[in-house]
Amino acid sequence: MKEIKSILKLYNSFKNSGEKCAIAQVVRVEESSYRREGARMLVFESGVFEGGISGGCLEGDALQRSQIAILKQQPSIVTYDTSKENEIGVGLGCNGVIDVLISPISESSSTLEMLQKCVSDRGFHIIATVTALTGDLNGIPLGKSFYYDKDTASMEDCNHDGLKGFLQHSIQEVLEQQKSRTYHFQEEGVKASIFIELIPPQFHLAVYGDNYDVYPILELAKLMDWEVSLTGNIQKLKKEKLQSVANLYPKDFEERPAIDERTAIILMAHDYKTDYANLRTLIQSRAPYIASLGPRKRFDKMVREFKANDMTFSKEELARIYAPCGLEIGANTPEEIALSLFSEILGVFSNKEGGMLRKKSGPIHERD
Helix, strand or coil: CHHHHHHHHHHHHHCCCCCCEEEEEEEEEEEECCCCCCCEEEEECCCCEEECCCCCCCHHHHHHHHHHHHHHCCCEEEEEECCCCCCCCCCCCCEEEEEEEEEEECCCCCHHHHHHHHHHCCCCEEEEEEEEEECCCCCCCCCCEEEEECCCCEECCCCCHHHHHHHHHHHHHHHHHCCCEEEEEEECCEEEEEEEEEECCCCEEEEECCCCCHHHHHHHHHHHCCEEEEEECHHHCCHHHHCCCCEEEECCCCCCCCCCCCEEEEECCCCHHHHHHHHHHHCCCCCCEEEECCCHHHHHHHHHHHHHCCCCCCHHHHHHEECCCCCCCCCCCHHHHHHHHHHHHHHHHCCCCCCCHHHCCCCCCCCC
């Protein structure tokens, strides 16, 4: 989501300049690649760009090809095979095949509008893009994108009934599996590949605390472009440190953050009664991750007190509580602890255990 926001920011700053632009997007990856499907970059004809499709080895060539696409006003697919010795990117960490769709943005293009919808509404979004085409799809060109309206369960601006039905069925599979995929549509005289991209909402971090150790948490969340809600004694904290916090909730007020399945909670009041009361309420939320700072014996004390008050945690609820919290990386300072916490949160949301990649058998990223 951070990359999409950066692309939109650049586009909005240039859209009145009269400069034309194009979007280069990774739509297929075989074997290893620094970036995965969905990575994109916006390129203006002057060479100004935002975003990326690799670790830096392909951007220069993609920029030039984007400028050509802008000149011709024609979309194209570029395949980079970085496993070959004479291919761009060799020796720079890549060892795979990457398809990049380069689409010029015209006045009739709705691509940027679709991306704006994705950042304007907190929810899961779907964009389906034609990445290969043989035959005539009622005039639908290569590079055409369709936005899936989840409220009406319909494809916007798709005038091919067969493709529309195919996409609606495929999108349900993507939503169930929570994973972007390429699907292949075929009917008499027509073959098309469609990249169905699932764009989730940004992570939401709900912090319950008001001591100085929240500052590294807030700074790292800003760097990661996570939405932040903070509940505590706001007057204790430095105002300049709170500028990136989207939602502030004084602890004496009734209003509290909206918690969903993309929310991570950190209980760090350093006050036993406050953390106890917050946990009692927040265990009923949909948050898959609830961190309670402090040693194990502190949490064990909470569990005993909950039990004494006729409240016990189910196995599923206990699995969502991380106490002690964070990955074991030798963290001691507030900054190191913040890094440990964020690493654990990412692992939980990605369904990973953490650990050193050199000890992992098989590829870093899952492959179809």
